[in-house]
Structure formats: structure tokens, C-alpha cells
Amino acid sequence: MTVRSRARTRALEDTCAIARSLGVLADPWSFLIIRETLFGRRTFAEFRDSLGIATDVLTDRLGVLVEHGVLQKVPYRAPQQRTRWAYEPTPAGHDLNIVLAALQQWGAAHLPRNELTVVPTSAQSGHPLRVAFVDTEGRSVSQGDAQFSSTARSDIEADPDRRSS
Amino acid sequence: MTVRSRARTRALEDTCAIARSLGVLADPWSFLIIRETLFGRRTFAEFRDSLGIATDVLTDRLGVLVEHGVLQKVPYRAPQQRTRWAYEPTPAGHDLNIVLAALQQWGAAHLPRNELTVVPTSAQSGHPLRVAFVDTEGRSVSQGDAQFSSTARSDIEADPDRRSS
DNA sequence: AAGGCTAGATTGGCATTGCCAACTCAGTCT
DNA sequence: AGACTGAGTTGGCAATGCCAATCTAGCCTT
Structure with a gap:
């Protein structure tokens, strides 16, 4: 059973978008899992073997990434093989x-x-x-x-050609 | 006395630059401390008050950031005030x-x-x-x-939509 | 249909890190 | 000298991470 940590919860409810991003990603492994997807890794076993991450932590991190729409858990079947799960990056994942x-x-x-x-x-x-x-x-x-200045949310909504689809 | 954690050490010695960056930055607070410097905060007390971070953790994080050249600890004195320490972003800090x-x-x-x-x-x-x-x-x-390719091998794709089978 | 195999976790025990409150210490100011 | 205060330290405890061992449910073979 996954119970969200206090630190994650606090960060995810922050009004600052940086803090919210970190609420999903700020731990020793999440970024590295995303990195591995760049090299084509998709399955639990691939992440485990390439990163050397403890399996309980991997289970938790994949769950957090799926929960926040970074990865999507999809069934996948290679010929002559049983069904397995692949964690595919979503558009939000690609944007990372x-x-x-x-x-x-x-x-x-x-x-x-x-x-x-x-x-x-x-x-x-x-x-x-x-x-x-x-x-x-x-x-x-x-x-x-580049400097940071505060503005209303509507000002950043326009986001022209950042996303491919 | 600051003892570097195993996780940080492992990451800092990685051949992957992403992992090394995370060795410095991947915890709940480091990015937020850097963020606060964008708003002009510089002192221990300012970080503590604006972030609500535990002071022992703040001490440790500032030490790590100074150690890796993100911040620089400089004496600072406001008029009619005692000397205090300011943590000023270095060029590496600005690059973050x-x-x-x-x-x-x-x-x-x-x-x-x-x-x-x-x-x-x-x-x-x-x-x-x-x-x-x-x-x-x-x-x-x-x-x-954008795709990621290594300087030695150019066959690693950033595009995750293609999986060999 | 039964049994075995194995991907994908889950669990238990311990180490590390984080959090909070209380305390310390060393410059400053009076 | 003595009080004040910024900048940490320390102690106790909760949460998270790490590792090894174990479990579970689909799938395959017989």
C-alpha cells in the first residue's frame, strides 16, 4: 500500500510550480528512471537491472510517476512470451x-x-x-x-510550439 | 561534522552528468534553496524563514552546495548590524x-x-x-x-515511441 | 488439470535521512 | 562585564532507503 510521504504532499500542494515538480521528482531515483526511458528501457526488470535500484523503491517510484501522469503502465507482449508490463512515457514524460x-x-x-x-x-x-x-x-x-518575475497564471498559458503533438 | 551520504557519493561518481548533477541537487530542499536565491534571499535566517526547513538540514544542504561550488559563503555586514554570512550564488549557481x-x-x-x-x-x-x-x-x-546520443555511439534514441521487437 | 516457471512485486530487518525542539557558541552592543 | 542574537548543534524519534528473502498470479508444458 502506497502512502504518500509528507514531503511529497507538502511540495505537491505548493503554489510554486518548481516545488510541485519536485514533489514528483525530487528523490535519488525518479530522474534516473526517466533517463533510462530515453535509452529505451521500459520494464520493471530493465529499470532494476540498469539502475541497481532496490525493488521496493522502484515499485514506489513507478507508482508515483504513473500517478502523476509521467509514465503509463501498459500491457506488452513479445512473441512467445507472457504478458508483461511496460512503463511508457506519456506526453508529460516526454516534456521532462x-x-x-x-x-x-x-x-x-x-x-x-x-x-x-x-x-x-x-x-x-x-x-x-x-x-x-x-x-x-x-x-x-x-x-x-533571464530574470524571474511574478505574473498571473494566464500569462504562461500560451505555450506555442513546445509540445510536438 | 558533515559525512557525505552513500547515495550522494554514488551519484557524484557516476559517469553520467545527469546523475552527478542529481548527486548535488536531488533532495527535497536543494532546488528550493536555489530558487530562494532568485528572490534575493541570501542568509541562513532568510532561507530558514522562507522555506520552513529544519535548521540542521539547512546547515547540511548549504554545506553541500558550497562544497560543490553552487554557493559561496561570504561575510556580509548591514549598517549598524553585526557581521553575518551570506550565501551568494556562484556562476555555477546562476547556471542552474x-x-x-x-x-x-x-x-x-x-x-x-x-x-x-x-x-x-x-x-x-x-x-x-x-x-x-x-x-x-x-x-x-x-x-x-531532440534525441540523446552518446559522443561515442550515435544509435541511442531519445524518441521512446519505437521499441525493437 | 496440475505443476513449474518467472516477472513483478511485497515484506522484514536494519541503516540513513529528515523533522522538531531544545540547547550551545561566538561575535556585538551597551 | 553581561546580555543579546545569528548561526548553527544535538538528541530523540519518525520516515525513507537498502538488501535479501519471500510471495503471487499468469503463462507454459506435460
């Missing part, structure tokens, strides 16, 4: 890719390791991409030009 | 703004609350900004065009 990319960009820049690394690239051109602030015309703006 | 903005964008879109919120805007024009993937020329590309 840019958060992961931003984290990757930051870690590569500020916690370097001189190792092989994975970078976002354009599927069309194959050229590398980066994560940046862009203005309403889609042109990137320097990091220093 | 885009991660926070990405989280805010995701939470506003997928965990809506119809509340006042804070959005990134251009300091120059005052127009709203958003976080996007951009190509080498600084033009935004659609989320669907």
Missing part, C-alpha cells in the same frame, strides 16, 4: 526531456569527469543541441538576460 | 537558473494549480521567455527533434 538535458548540461559543465557523455542532438540534422532561454520568436537569449 | 526554469515550465504545464506563479522574462524587453532546445545557431527546435 528538456529538464534532463538541462541537468546534463549543468553537470557536464560544472561537475566534469572527462568521460564519455551523452548530449542532445537534432534528429534531423544530427547536430548538437543545447538548452537555452528563448524569446517569443524562438531565438535564444543570453542566460544573463 | 535554466534548470529551475525548466522545472517551473513543466510543473506549470503538467501539475497546474491556477495560482500566481513566477515566469522567466527578458530583463531587456520584459517579454516572457521559455526554455527550449536550440541548435548551434541559437534557433529553437521542436522538442520532438
